[in-house]
Amino acid sequence: MALIEIHNVHKKFGNQEVLRGINLSINKGETLAIIGNSGCGKSVLIKHLIGLLQPDLGEIFIDDKNIKDLDRKNLESVRRKFAMVFQGAALFDSLNVYENVSFGLRRIEKDLSETRLKQKVAEVLDIVGMPDTEHKMPSELSGGMRKRVGLARAVAMNPEILLYDEPTTGLDPIMSRVIDDLIVKMKNIFNVTSIVVTHDMVSVFRMSDRVVMVDKGKIIEGGKPEDLSKIDNDVLQKFFRSSINENLSVDNIG
Numbered sequence: 001m002a003l004i005e006i007h008n009v010h011k012k013f014g015n016q017e018v019l020r021g022i023n024l025s026i027n028k029g030e031t032l033a034i035i036g037n038s039g040c041g042k043s044v045l046i047k048h049l050i051g052l053l054q055p056d057l058g059e060i061f062i063d064d065k066n067i068k069d070l071d072r073k074n075l076e077s078v079r080r081k082f083a084m085v086f087q088g089a090a091l092f093d094s095l096n097v098y099e100n101v102s103f104g105l106r107r108i109e110k111d112l113s114e115t116r117l118k119q120k121v122a123e124v125l126d127i128v129g130m131p132d133t134e135h136k137m138p139s140e141l142s143g144g145m146r147k148r149v150g151l152a153r154a155v156a157m158n159p160e161i162l163l164y165d166e167p168t169t170g171l172d173p174i175m176s177r178v179i180d181d182l183i184v185k186m187k188n189i190f191n192v193t194s195i196v197v198t199h200d201m202v203s204v205f206r207m208s209d210r211v212v213m214v215d216k217g218k219i220i221e222g223g224k225p226e227d228l229s230k231i232d233n234d235v236l237q238k239f240f241r242s243s244i245n246e247n248l249s250v251d252n253i254g
């Protein structure tokens with residue numbers, strides 16, 4: 001069995017059917033990109049993996065465990081395998097970088113000494129290319145720096161699985177490349193499994209091993225990035241073109 005198995009997941013909000021039978025397996029150590037137009041349910045899908053949302057129908061298995069069957073304690077230990085880099089970084093604006101990065105760690109490892117915590121924060125800030133920024137406030141950081149602090153905070157938790165929601169959206173091409181390189185680096189140094197929700201095809205080619213497209217609540221296509229461009233599917237091809245155009249226009253401005 002794969003590390004993550006999603007079987008026939010359905011989710012409605014009111015009478016809006018957002019997920020309409022999602023089936024997906026994700027193997028350990030792979031980097032999977034999830035693409036799809038705005039509002040198609042990408043964020044909703046990944047929120048199911050960390051238990052922020054529960055399916056109306058269908059099952060999710062993590063490490064062969066059906067998360068629906070787990071008691072609180074076991075659910076908590078499954079959740080600890082995950083860390084999420086949220087759409088828009090989601091830093092606490094009133095806390096500095098050090099406090100933001102150490103926030104989750106402090107909560108789960110209550111007997112960690114302040115010295116060890118400082119070392120750990122320095123280590124992860126270094127990995128994301130932001131050494132010695134502990135004292136900075138989020139308002140002093142650029143969008144790309146905020147995303148990297150969000151990533152440092154996630155990595156500090158030693159996750160087995162990293163979820164990224166639109167990590168390069170709103171960033172210039174240079175910063176997008178920095179983030180893509182970091183996604184690859186996380187896989188190479190920590191052997192994490194990564195799931196990356198994105199609109200950005202350039203990024204998909206750079207960082208993913210496999211890509212699936214969501215449309216109208218279902219996965220309509222999937223494959224290696226280089227093979228996907230050959231698939232004869234209008235929704236997919238239109239998505240490709242608009243993403244490439246977006247990138248070209250950003251390049252022209254920059």
Ligand SMILES: Nc1ncnc2c1ncn2[C@@H]1O[C@H](COP(=O)(O)OP(=O)(O)OP(=O)(O)O)[C@@H](O)[C@H]1O
Pocket residue numbers: 013018036037038039040041042043044045
């Ligand atoms: N908690 C919620 N309650 C009600 N509706 C929701 C909730 N979360 C999401 N939705 C709706 O579900 C649909 C899918 O939302 P989702 O955030 O997954 O889209 P997305 O594919 O991530 O889009 P984007 O690319 O713009 O981030 C949207 O119509 C949204 O309004």
Ligand SMILES: [Mg+2]
Pocket residue numbers: 042043044087165
């Ligand atoms: Mg989203």
